[in-house]
Amino acid sequence: MEWQEQSLAMLPLGTLFAAVRLPVALVGAAAFLRGTPDLAQVDAFLDEVLDGGPVICDPQGRRCYALVPASMPESYKQAAEDWRPLGVEILGRGTYLGVPPVHLVEFDKEACVSYWSVPMQSPAMLCTPLNVARLIAAALQRLPVGGEL
Template sequence: MDRLISEWLARAHPVPQRARAEWSNQGVALLPLGDLFAAVRLPGDLVCAVVGCEEPDQVAIALDELLHGPVIHDHRSTGATYYALINWGAGVIQQVDQDEDAPCLGKGTYLGVPRIDRRKPPGTYWAVPPRYDGDLCRPSAVRSLVSTGRRKLAQHATA
């Protein structure tokens, strides 16, 4: 099953063999967004506000239950960042495309996508791996997570 998922992900690259080589050599391949899938960038503080903790295994379990699709975890200099993979044509694009805190990344953007078996730190890994080829998060679930996170962060800021 992992091989089928890897082949699906590799097809996002104009030269799928290059994606496979990057996974073999570096564990992460830079894949262009906007054709096969897009990604909504979710700041760690927003995700943790919804989940109620920062412990990676608990966050992964909660994201799986909330989003029902694949999520990549990356740790940047500014902290944890999550990327929920969605269908590029999904209605979430219009609602979060202009958002600064949870933008939808598509055409013209590349995302570091880990090899399918990278499921723990260090480095970029799958917090929630795809379950099958074509598996993506539901846009309504991503919108709900973003709005709940914003509400909880705002409540915390005024408390």
């Protein structure tokens, strides 16, 4: 019903899956994209580096959400603290994520709602935490001194 009324369903995180919030600018840095990254380029890059793991894009907030195992907030606790200044946050228990309907798989300038940047292949297929960490590490290497986005 939420998908019909609001184009998003609010799902609780921390039981079946968690999410890593990534600024689009950070993903663009990892992909060597200059300036404001084009969302289609960001989508293709995420699909490749996260091996087809599901990602939701919020174009209005210029953020992506990589869906990861529910254990990641605990197992990557120290890394999460290190990533926080970059605008990266691992979201788990006590957090809800706006999830678009499965048919929204590309950016629609008119609607400007969240969409599946990388569609979910099956319910059990999530992004590998190590691949997400490698993406963040690659972006860190390419950011200017001080790590500012």
